[in-house]
Amino acid sequence: MSKELKTGIIVVLIVVTFVWGFNFLKGHDLLDGKARKFQVEYSKIGGLNRASSVTLNGLKVGQVNEIEFNTTPEKRGELIVTFSVENDFQFSRKSVVRIYSPNPLAASSLAIIPSYEGEMAVSGDTLEGKIEESLFTSIGERLDPLQDKLEKVIVRADTLFSGVNRILNDETIDGVNGSISNIAAIIADLRETVRKVNLLVVDNQDNLKVTLQNTKNITGNLSKISDSLTTVNINNIVKKAENAVDNFNNLSEKMNSNSGSIGKLINDEELYRNIEAATKELEELLRDLKLNPKRYVHFSLFGKKPKEYSPAENQLQELKELKEQIEELKQ
Structure with missing residues (x-):
């Protein structure tokens, strides 16, 4: 084989290997x-x-x-x-x-x-x-509304703390400290009072027992009295009271009417005028008696016997008594 053919075959193999490897890396298996x-x-x-x-x-x-x-x-x-x-x-x-x-x-x-x-x-x-959803995505989706709520809570807490800081100034803190001190003093006083009360109870324990026993006796006596009252004939008492009221009403009616001496004396104006006229005449008689006593009484200091009690004196005494009676009736 010539060098050119060998070179061509090697280039083709390299290209095929590159294409296959590239697709394999991409996930494509060409084979x-x-x-x-x-x-x-x-x-x-x-x-x-x-x-x-x-x-x-x-x-x-x-x-x-x-x-x-x-x-x-x-x-x-x-x-x-x-x-x-x-x-x-x-x-x-x-x-x-x-x-x-x-x-x-x-x-x-x-x-x-x-x-x-x-x-x-x-x-x-x-x-x-x-x-x-992944773990982080799920957590993120659940944390989003929680984050919004947390931001609102933080804003409200910041507002609250700002208000508290405005309220809790030095003057307010001093007032709170003073109030706490006063409360502590009051608690101490209460403890002392309780201690004294306990001592008082201990010292007067015998007296308290006697007082309770007396109270018990009084309660028993009251119970006996109430029991005895239940045995009393209430109906007779009520009837007697009604009779007394009726008698008083009858007396009142007679006094208001013209019948009877008391009613006439109270309500008869003519009788009142006669009594008043008699009273005036009696006063004039007494006045004349004082001014001219020789007209009614004869007496001598020397050489004469005192005269016996005369009818004039008796009459004068009767007039005095009558005057007193008339005054009582007028009253």
Whole structure:
């Protein structure tokens, strides 16, 4: 073989090896004609890239070949992932292809969750895709609302502390300290008072016993009195009280009426005028008696016998008594 032919063969082998190696690194095995290709649509791929592994029940059966955007207007922006399966294991079109992350530091991979219902999947079919959130993504999604709440709490706490700082100035702190000191003094006074009360109780324990015993006796006596009162005929007492009230009412009616001497004396104006006129005449008589006693009484100091008691004196005495009686009636 000439040198030119050898050089050409070596160049062709190098090119074929380069193309095969390049495609192999991209996940395409040009020498394997049994590989089946499938497509999956995702709204996001979460770190999935070309040459990411495809597993089936944990066993690697293929790898990702292409990731491109969907060009249809209704699904614009979504991603189409093309992957190849080199294993001849059969699964149906209802199988689900899920994006998952084996560990937080590794890239995402595809996992086929096989289903065996319905028609079996063939090369070129489009399968249903799902995304399994990674640990950090799940934690981040749960921490986002917690972060918002925490920020609100921090803002409120800052406002609260600002208000507390405005309130707790030096004057307020001094007032609080004074109040605490006063409370401590009050507690000390209460303790001293309790101690004195305890001493008082101990010193007067005998007196307290006697007082309690007397109270008990008084209670017993009151109970006996109440028992004795229950045996008294209350009906007779009530009847007597009613009779007394009736008698008083009758007396009051007689006094208010014109019948009887008391009623006439109280209510008869003419009798009152006669008594008043008699009183005036009696006063005039007494006044005349004082001014002119010789008209009614004759006596001598020397040489004559005293005269016997005359009817005039008797009359005068009777007039005095009558006057007193009239005054009593007027009152």
